[in-house]
Amino acid sequence: MTRAQRLVLISSILGSFVAFLDMSVVNVALPAIRTDLGGGIAAQQWIVDAYLVTLGSFILLAGSLSDLFGRKRVFAAGLIGFGVTSLLAAIAPSAMILIVARGLQGMTGALLVPSSLAIIIANFSGPEQGKAIGTWTAWTGVAFIVGPLLGGALVDIGSWRWVFAINVLPIAATLAVLARIPREPARDEASPVDLPGAILCAAGLGGIIFALIEAPGRGWGAPAITLPLTGGAVAFAAFLLYERRAPHPMLDFKLFGSRNFAMGNVATAAIYAGLSAFTFVLTVYLQQVSGYSATVSGLALLPVTILMFVVSPISGRLAGKHGPRWFMTFGPLIAAAGFLLMMRMHAHADYFTEVLPGIMVFGLGLSCTVSPLTAAILGGIDQRHAGIGSAINNAIARVAGLLAVAAIGAILAARYAAALGAPHDEALGSRATTFLEEARKRPLDLSVPADLGADRARIRTQLEAASVSALDAGLLWMAGALAAGGLISAAGIRNPKR
Numbered sequence: 001m002t003r004a005q006r007l008v009l010i011s012s013i014l015g016s017f018v019a020f021l022d023m024s025v026v027n028v029a030l031p032a033i034r035t036d037l038g039g040g041i042a043a044q045q046w047i048v049d050a051y052l053v054t055l056g057s058f059i060l061l062a063g064s065l066s067d068l069f070g071r072k073r074v075f076a077a078g079l080i081g082f083g084v085t086s087l088l089a090a091i092a093p094s095a096m097i098l099i100v101a102r103g104l105q106g107m108t109g110a111l112l113v114p115s116s117l118a119i120i121i122a123n124f125s126g127p128e129q130g131k132a133i134g135t136w137t138a139w140t141g142v143a144f145i146v147g148p149l150l151g152g153a154l155v156d157i158g159s160w161r162w163v164f165a166i167n168v169l170p171i172a173a174t175l176a177v178l179a180r181i182p183r184e185p186a187r188d189e190a191s192p193v194d195l196p197g198a199i200l201c202a203a204g205l206g207g208i209i210f211a212l213i214e215a216p217g218r219g220w221g222a223p224a225i226t227l228p229l230t231g232g233a234v235a236f237a238a239f240l241l242y243e244r245r246a247p248h249p250m251l252d253f254k255l256f257g258s259r260n261f262a263m264g265n266v267a268t269a270a271i272y273a274g275l276s277a278f279t280f281v282l283t284v285y286l287q288q289v290s291g292y293s294a295t296v297s298g299l300a301l302l303p304v305t306i307l308m309f310v311v312s313p314i315s316g317r318l319a320g321k322h323g324p325r326w327f328m329t330f331g332p333l334i335a336a337a338g339f340l341l342m343m344r345m346h347a348h349a350d351y352f353t354e355v356l357p358g359i360m361v362f363g364l365g366l367s368c369t370v371s372p373l374t375a376a377i378l379g380g381i382d383q384r385h386a387g388i389g390s391a392i393n394n395a396i397a398r399v400a401g402l403l404a405v406a407a408i409g410a411i412l413a414a415r416y417a418a419a420l421g422a423p424h425d426e427a428l429g430s431r432a433t434t435f436l437e438e439a440r441k442r443p444l445d446l447s448v449p450a451d452l453g454a455d456r457a458r459i460r461t462q463l464e465a466a467s468v469s470a471l472d473a474g475l476l477w478m479a480g481a482l483a484a485g486g487l488i489s490a491a492g493i494r495n496p497k498r
Contacts, residue, residue, distance in 0.1 A: 205232065
């Protein structure tokens with residue numbers, strides 16, 4: 001590996017690590033943000049999803065910009081924009097402004113991910129390229145897991161605002177490394193930016209996600225839900241139709257002519273749906289139900305980080321030798337088994353006996369999956385389309401993640417309300433009965449007013465039981481998503497001919 005290649009790899013890892021880290025680091029800070037700025041489960045979901053919806057909406061456009069105007073230039077612009085919007089999030093005085101800042105963060109973060117991987121593909125070839133992709137993939141996978149740990153420490157030591165402000169340090173370091181990379185050669189061809197496609201994609205995803213997040217509180221039949229849901233579905237369908245005929249589409253359907261690229265992206269959607277929903281649910285459950293501190297709930301996922309460091313390079317190397325198919329098959333199935341093990345958790349979950357065994361199994365499966373998945377998808381496309389190919393794969397992963405976080409909120413809310421049921425205990429006073437009815441709309445929230453007196457303990461027991469039932473429903477759904485990813489890989493992925 002040359003000095004220039006080493007600098008490329010370091011800058012790509014640092015820049016994309018920050019973008020991926022912000023997808024998971026905020027989860028552990030949600031309870032502290034709610035205490036400081038207010039808002040219920042819907043506000044918490046929007047703080048997560050505002051970032052994901054803009055990231056997923058504009059990442060395809062960012063991939064096109066990367067191929068058109070140069071990977072290094074677009075990458076640098078994304079770093080600067082991400083730093084500015086991170087500071088805006090850090091000083092947000094209200095939940096609404098924080099949500100807006102998170103949306104702007106996602107737009108600038110979209111410039112980082114495809115260009116970082118495209119830089120690697122453009123500067124590495126042969127076996128070195130596969131090794132570099134494996135290293136990049138391992139670090140981005142670790143970002144998902146180390147996020148809750150870092151976020152928990154920052155929340156407990158200082159404030160949730162440091163979760164966003166801290167981004168400035170790695171961004172400055174990345175810009176310093178990027179400045180030492182040689183300038184890219186000038187491009188011979190230029191194409192117009194696909195603005196109509198970007199607008200249709202953003203409008204479609206925004207409407208669908210808004211409906212999924214707000215439906216549990218407003219009802220599926222409310223006009224405020226049906227209108228954006230229908231409009232979003234129509235806009236996204238129009239986006240897909242437009243991209244097929246656009247003269248310069250940001251979503252190039254020709255890339256899906258590669259079997260591994262097409263089927264690998266389908267598997268990506270299922271796998272990242274389960275992964276994103278899990279990081280959201282577990283950190284919220286451990287803090288709000290089991291009473292863990294922010295730091296301890298972040299430490300809960302540390303074993304997965306260790307497994308990613310140890311196992312991912314090995315699985316990437318073995319997949320390069322024997323093919324990715326079986327790694328992409330059995331890895332998600334093993335991870336799904338980890339979710340099923342976690343269904344042993346109670347309201348006051350003991351970490352070492354109820355949480356850790358499932359996390360270890362999940363981490364092993366994830367570590368066997370991520371690196372072979374990325375290599376299989378990008379191995380079947382031309383290097384000239386590295387930016388948009390990477391953007392498509394990352395867009396699918398991000399869209400699957402934001403849909404999963406929105407959907408898992410609806411699943412938890414529905415199961416929680418059903419498990420709690422209508423107040424029927426005649427021994428409860430009128431004040432307690434009214435509170436219990438209102439509590440059905442606040443899943444995984446065990447806060448009970450002190451003025452309920454003798455009824456307080458009985459109500460808390462009911463809330464705990466409903467929370468455990470909601471968690472089990474979520475774990476089953478997430479296990480099903482991962483298992484589907486494994487089965488899709490078994491049926492659709494082909495190992496390259498030797």
